[in-house]
């Protein structure tokens with residue numbers, strides 16, 4: 001992404017959050033997840049991809065259904081709801097074509113690539129819809145997880161607002177409480193890892209969040225160290241299929257920190273938060289907070 005595009009997206013993200021939070025009165029409780037995380041994730045994902053913003057409550061259902069589908073190995077009863085959500089996502093993706101409005105979003109670039117390289121239309125539509133959900137689902141969850149940390153540890157926001165700390169600080173938040181708990185791979189050749197034989201064709205579940213707290217890799221893994229360096233965390237995966245949107249994911253967290261600190265706002269927990277029961281995606285369901293100015 002060009003640096004001027006990144007700056008434009010960042011400024012827009014900060015402005016969006018400031019206006020979302022701006023009208024709220026001090027000490028008035030609200031649900032951060034539905035009132036802030038969801039519209040923020042929707043707005044940013046639509047801006048990045050250059051597609052119209054879908055209806056918020058429709059999209060929240062689609063995204064949750066897809067998160068349930070990711071757990072189908074553990075909970076096969078989720079499959080019908082997950083498949084219905086995938087179908088709705090595909091239909092949404094189809095509605096963006098033959099070409100979305102504007103010319104500078106990721107989807108328009110995909111269309112041009114497809115024209116240049118004769119990629120199949122189906123491949124392109126699928127990638128666009130999948131990318132939208134990869135963006136929305138993780139930003140929604142991460143902005144919630146980060147907000148809870150800020151509310152529970154009031155010293156964090158002033159520390160994250162210090163010049164130069166965000167590049168390492170944001171990565172540390174993703175390591176400490178990122179949304180992607182695990183992923184899976186299929187072994188293409190036989191191998192042995194620490195005495196366990198894995199045959200070609202076996203599925204392997206890799207627990208990214210556990211790796212992110214591995215004491216052999218991270219000093220004091222259960223502490224947040226905003227200047228942790230190096231920080232080889234797996235919150236964005238690793239290898240050829242590592243996160244395509246990691247820069248943008250980090251931009252969204254920085255935007256949230258800046259929007260709160262620019263306005264001198266702190267988050268205070270107003271009641272006990274509740275978590276979603278999904279295992280692959282770690283996300284809050286309801287996060288009741290108040291603003292303190």
Ligand code: HEM
Pocket residue numbers: 130131134135136138139142174178179180183184208234235236237238240241242243244245246248249250
């Ligand atoms: C804080 C935010 C984010 C986190 C924590 C995150 C995390 C991850 C992780 C762990 C993977 C690897 C999955 C695997 O190996 O199976 C991944 C893949 C991916 N992410 Fe993200 N992500 C974030 C934001 C985004 C955004 C904003 C986009 C938007 C474009 C995005 C698009 C993708 C795509 C397309 C893949 C699949 C890459 C591939 O298979 O080659 N992600 N993400």
